Amino acid sequence: MNHVEIHRDECKGCAVCVAACPHGCLVIGDTLNLMGYQYVEFVGNDRCTACGLCFTVCPEPGALVVYGMKKV
Amino acid sequence: MPDVQIQYSKSASMYQLFFRKENDQKTTHYCPGCGHGTAQKLIASVIDELAIQDRTVFLSPVGCSVFSYYYFDTGNIQCSHGRAPAVATGIRRTLSDAIIIAYQGDGDLAGIGMTEIVHAANRGENITVFFINNAIYGMTGGQMAPTTPIGVKTLTTPEGRSKSRDGNPIGMCELLASLQAPAYIERCSLSTPKQVLRTRLAIKKALDYQVRKKGFSFVEILSPCPTNWRMSPLDARAWIAGELEGDIFPLKCFRDVPQEIQPDSLSVIRPDIVTLLTKDSILKTSYDGPPRAPKYIKIAGFGGQGVLSAGELVAFSALEEGFNVSWLPSYGPEMRGGSANASVICSDEPIGSPVVDCPNVLIAMNNPSLELFENSVTNNGIIVLNSSLVERKPRRTDVKTYAIPATDIAKKAGLVSAANVVMITALAAITGFLHVSTVKHSIGNVLRKKLYTDKNLEIVENTLSYLREKEMM
Numbered sequence: 312m313n314h315v316e317i318h319r320d321e322c323k324g325c326a327v328c329v330a331a332c333p334h335g336c337l338v339i340g341d342t343l344n345l346m347g348y349q350y351v352e353f354v355g356n357d358r359c360t361a362c363g364l365c366f367t368v369c370p371e372p373g374a375l376v377v378y379g380m381k382k383v
Numbered sequence: 384m385p386d387v388q389i390q391y392s393k394s395a396s397m398y399q400l401f402f403r404k405e406n407d408q409k410t411t412h413y414c415p416g417c418g419h420g421t422a423q424k425l426i427a428s429v430i431d432e433l434a435i436q437d438r439t440v441f442l443s444p445v446g447c448s449v450f451s452y453y454y455f456d457t458g459n460i461q462c463s464h465g466r467a468p469a470v471a472t473g474i475r476r477t478l479s480d481a482i483i484i485a486y487q488g489d490g491d492l493a494g495i496g497m498t499e500i501v502h503a504a505n506r507g508e509n510i511t512v513f514f515i516n517n518a519i520y521g522m523t524g525g526q527m528a529p530t531t532p533i534g535v536k537t538l539t540t541p542e543g544r545s546k547s548r549d550g551n552p553i554g555m556c557e558l559l560a561s562l563q564a565p566a567y568i569e570r571c572s573l574s575t576p577k578q579v580l581r582t583r584l585a586i587k588k589a590l591d592y593q594v595r596k597k598g599f600s601f602v603e604i605l606s607p608c609p610t611n612w613r614m615s616p617l618d619a620r621a622w623i624a625g626e627l628e629g630d631i632f633p634l635k636c637f638r639d640v641p642q643e644i645q646p647d648s649l650s651v652i653r654p655d656i657v658t659l660l661t662k663d664s665i666l667k668t669s670y671d672g673p674p675r676a677p678k679y680i681k682i683a684g685f686g687g688q689g690v691l692s693a694g695e696l697v698a699f700s701a702l703e704e705g706f707n708v709s710w711l712p713s714y715g716p717e718m719r720g721g722s723a724n725a726s727v728i729c730s731d732e733p734i735g736s737p738v739v740d741c742p743n744v745l746i747a748m749n750n751p752s753l754e755l756f757e758n759s760v761t762n763n764g765i766i767v768l769n770s771s772l773v774e775r776k777p778r779r780t781d782v783k784t785y786a787i788p789a790t791d792i793a794k795k796a797g798l799v800s801a802a803n804v805v806m807i808t809a810l811a812a813i814t815g816f817l818h819v820s821t822v823k824h825s826i827g828n829v830l831r832k833k834l835y836t837d838k839n840l841e842i843v844e845n846t847l848s849y850l851r852e853k854e855m856m
């Protein structure tokens with residue numbers, strides 16, 4: 312299934328991806344990561360289209376990995 | 384069910400681990416929500432897509448993105464403040480295949496570096512400039528930039544930028560578009576996902592023009608600095624859309640006229656000029672003997688011991704023997720005293736960087752030099768030490784050590800300042816990597832005071848006698 316893998320300790324909790332997702336698949340959670348940020352969580356199991364917008368707007372190189380069914 | 388595959392992940396053009404501070408960083412040093420991170424990911428993904436990673440040279444500026452070289456797995460140079468377009472020009476003239484990216488902030492490009500960018504654009508250099516306009520000096524804590532809008536409060540405009548006092552914000556795209564030479568000029572923004580995707584298209588077009596040698600390309604990217612704007616990352620993006628993109632910095636393509644660049648005009652290595660310059664030269668421009676192992680030489684001592692000219696002596700001699708050579712001096716502000724060292728590289732291959740971190744030859748003229756550099760010598764390296772002044776033996780057992788009483792030999796001949804010549808003679812005679820006859824010939828080229836040439840040649844002979852006596856050669 313389409314989904315986004317979150318590398319929690321690479322996320323700075325800026326919420327730019329949360330605002331970018333057209334399907335509300337991402338939310339900022341309550342827990343803190345190693346850097347002390349409330350990191351993003353993926354909640355969009357059936358809705359994610361693997362469009363990659365969240366990855367593209369995120370300032371961190373490796374915080375997100377987008378998986379999808381379409382061929383690369 | 385079809386396989387789930389990775390669709391978007393970290394670019395191959397970025398390092399997997401960043402060797403900043405600790406060796407295993409995965410995150411950048413940018414503040415949360417900073418536009419630099421997004422812009423650099425876009426650039427990296429286009430480098431991947433155009434398959435130009437192995438010939439890209441990324442020029443970092445001074446500013447928050449000064450550390451870009453920790454992130455881009457490409458060639459990297461960190462330029463002095465505002466000077467990236469000048470550095471890019473130099474690379475362009477020497478490496479015709481390089482893809483050159485100057486990445487600059489608005490303080491860097493439109494403030495201190497205004498001259499460089501205007502002239503590089505005016506020459507139509509086949510380079511790409513990404514201009515990150517966050518309307519403020521980020522790194523130094525939020526001073527007014529040439530791009531700060533009227534009325535905006537910054538550290539240096541506490542009551543807001545005033546037109547009469549500070550001038551209007553400068554539109555760099557507009558300014559450069561008044562020149563004839565540029566091929567492509569566009570202003571983009573990171574305000575919304577849609578604009579981010581457009582920015583990626585502009586980045587791709589700019590780099591593609593460079594790949595196809597279509598001339599100077601310039602992409603301005605309006606970019607959030609949440610920290611110094613004192614806004615949340617999302618508010619900062621909304622502020623770009625509401626305040627910057629309108630009248631001040633309209634998003635549009637200002638120029639799209641691909642130029643035809645004559646590839647030959649870009650190269651400074653013209654055979655006719657090489658012949659002209661080397662016709663009467665003693666220097667060999669080529670070497671066709673068996674391959675020679677490169678020498679990474681560190682010569683160290685105190686100022687006044689002739690450390691730098693010892694390096695020149697090696698460099699001149701090696702040039703004469705057809706090596707590629709670099710010579711890099713390092714010294715303190717004192718003319719005499721203090722410590723000094725010279726790094727000299729002699730290689731059959733072209734030399735990428737003149738820095739010698741791990742020498743395979745160390746010439747230690749005094750105690751502190753041995754202390755400082757002994758541990759950096761490579762396995763099986765050579766240490767030549769001035770035993771007149773160096774009191775201890777090297778601790779390393781995996782290197783060859785030669786102790787030469789250089790100061791005593793020089794003093795005996797009545798020219799104590801020629802201890803450096805003793806050391807270089809010994810290096811040449813013992814290792815054979817330079818002919819002593821070449822060293823003798825170069826002494827004339829290196830010496831400032833020609834008066835002492837004969838004295839120095841005598842000291843060379845005395846050194847050879849000493850080495851023969853001690854069966855060191």
Ligand SMILES: Cc1ncc(C[n+]2csc(CCOP(=O)(O)OP(=O)(O)O)c2C)c(N)n1
Pocket residue numbers: 445446447448464487488489490491492495517519520521522523528608
């Ligand atoms: C020669 C010199 N002058 C001034 C400085 C101080 N300085 C460091 S970064 C900077 C401005 C950076 O602003 P910008 O180019 O907008 O980059 P940002 O940090 O916003 O990304 C200044 C003035 C310096 N390092 N060197």
Ligand code: SF4
Pocket residue numbers: 314315331332333334335336337355358359360361362363364365366377
């Ligand atoms: S890939 Fe697209 S749909 Fe999926 S979480 Fe990211 S932005 Fe949302």
Ligand code: SF4
Pocket residue numbers: 321322323324325326327328329350351368369370371374375416
């Ligand atoms: S994943 Fe990236 S964009 Fe999303 S909150 Fe974390 S750092 Fe910000």
Ligand code: SF4
Pocket residue numbers: 412413414416417418419447517521522607608609610611
């Ligand atoms: S100060 Fe501004 S430009 Fe610099 S890293 Fe932080 S957010 Fe980015």
